[in-house]
Amino acid sequence: MDKKTEEFYIRLKEELNNTSNWPSEYLYKFIVPTDPKKIEEVENAFDNMGAVIQTHQSKTGKYTSLSVNVTMKTPDDVVEKYIEVSNIDGIISL
Numbered sequence: 031m032d033k034k035t036e037e038f039y040i041r042l043k044e045e046l047n048n049t050s051n052w053p054s055e056y057l058y059k060f061i062v063p064t065d066p067k068k069i070e071e072v073e074n075a076f077d078n079m080g081a082v083i084q085t086h087q088s089k090t091g092k093y094t095s096l097s098v099n100v101t102m103k104t105p106d107d108v109v110e111k112y113i114e115v116s117n118i119d120g121i122i123s124l
Contacts, residue, residue: 042108061124
């Protein structure tokens with residue numbers, strides 16, 4: 031992980047600590063190329079967590095957005111999940 035990304039995650043953890051009581055619901059938003067395998071990879075990352083996942087395909091059908099609403103225990107868990115899904119090829123975290 032590069033220094034800029036690491037600094038972003040540190041700031042995110044601090045912000046989450048200061049603005050929420052934990053455990054708390056968190057809304058992740060991702061964009062992936064429209065490929066059933068990539069969508070499944072994101073869904074699998076949140077499997078057995080009680081996540082509510084909504085998908086929406088772009089007008090051209092080239093990309094799919096995923097909104098994942100899930101209860102997370104700590105800000106560290108939020109960041110760890112971002113890091114986990116960052117390994118999915120072509121994913122964009124919003």
